[in-house]
Amino acid sequence: MKKRTVKLLLLHLLAALCLAALAGYGCPSYRLLRLRCPGCGLTRAWLLFLGGHLAEAFRMHALFLPAPFCILLLAHRHTPPVQAHRRLATGILCGFFLLLVVYHLGRTLLFRR
Numbered sequence: 001m002k003k004r005t006v007k008l009l010l011l012h013l014l015a016a017l018c019l020a021a022l023a024g025y026g027c028p029s030y031r032l033l034r035l036r037c038p039g040c041g042l043t044r045a046w047l048l049f050l051g052g053h054l055a056e057a058f059r060m061h062a063l064f065l066p067a068p069f070c071i072l073l074l075a076h077r078h079t080p081p082v083q084a085h086r087r088l089a090t091g092i093l094c095g096f097f098l099l100l101v102v103y104h105l106g107r108t109l110l111f112r113r
């Protein structure tokens, strides 16, 4: 196996371990500062969704479905497949970021969740 492939596999393994650790620890922002971040509820929403509770999952975090895709897109934005469609990727990421900000402000200011 090429050295670059091993490095990429190790990076992906490290990222998966970090995500698993964060899922077990909970949101660092909420744990340390008691402030909900825009991603608060994503893990719980996915767990609800995987358990078959679609409505509760959307109530927990309405953007839980596109979030993993956008995280992957953001993490791989410098790879050749994404670079080939850079404008589309940038548009998707900017749109998702804008939605996330609006959603976060809405649920924080209006619903206090």
Ligand SMILES: [Zn+2]
Pocket: 027, 028, 029, 030, 035, 036, 037, 038, 039, 040, 041
């Ligand atoms: Zn959070």
